[in-house]
Amino acid sequence: MTMVRGGVVLAGAQLAMPSRQQMASTSMILKKAPWWSRKPMLLANVPFTAVYPHLGQAEIRVAFADAAEAQRGKSGFVDGLPAVAAGVRAMMKGEKAPHRLSPEAYPSRVRTRAEVLRHVIATARAG
Numbered sequence: 001m002t003m004v005r006g007g008v009v010l011a012g013a014q015l016a017m018p019s020r021q022q023m024a025s026t027s028m029i030l031k032k033a034p035w036w037s038r039k040p041m042l043l044a045n046v047p048f049t050a051v052y053p054h055l056g057q058a059e060i061r062v063a064f065a066d067a068a069e070a071q072r073g074k075s076g077f078v079d080g081l082p083a084v085a086a087g088v089r090a091m092m093k094g095e096k097a098p099h100r101l102s103p104e105a106y107p108s109r110v111r112t113r114a115e116v117l118r119h120v121i122a123t124a125r126a127g
Contacts, residue, residue: 048116056100067091 028043049057071087078086103109 048111048119054099054101056097059097059099060095063095063097064088064092 029046030041031044033039033042053061067088068084070091071084074083074087076083081089
């Protein structure tokens with residue numbers, strides 16, 4: 001999956017980077033098409049939680065950053081992976097966020113696409 005951000009491309013002309021919320025309202029993801037599609041790639045909206053992570057996601061992102069920081073200065077390969085990746089994998093194995101959500105409470109199941117769209121439009125207009 002590749003994130004295509006039009007704001008980044010146009011930032012040179014604007015002389016300023018757009019805010020994260022503005023980028024979410026103007027960004028798209030390029031992802032592999034399903035097996036039944038004839039198109040090689042599809043464009044999709046950026047997931048809502050990419051910009052507004054829930055608490056469990058934020059905790060895991062912080063744990064991942066801490067694990068990556070702890071690997072500073074390592075080089076070489078371990079088990080066929082770069083040493084840094086192997087170290088992060090070892091530190092993150094079994095890691096669970098204390099405030100992770102149950103599958104039923106996940107934002108994509110609770111909030112409809114229409115609600116997310118209204119929020120993104122309101123954020124873009126306010127920005």
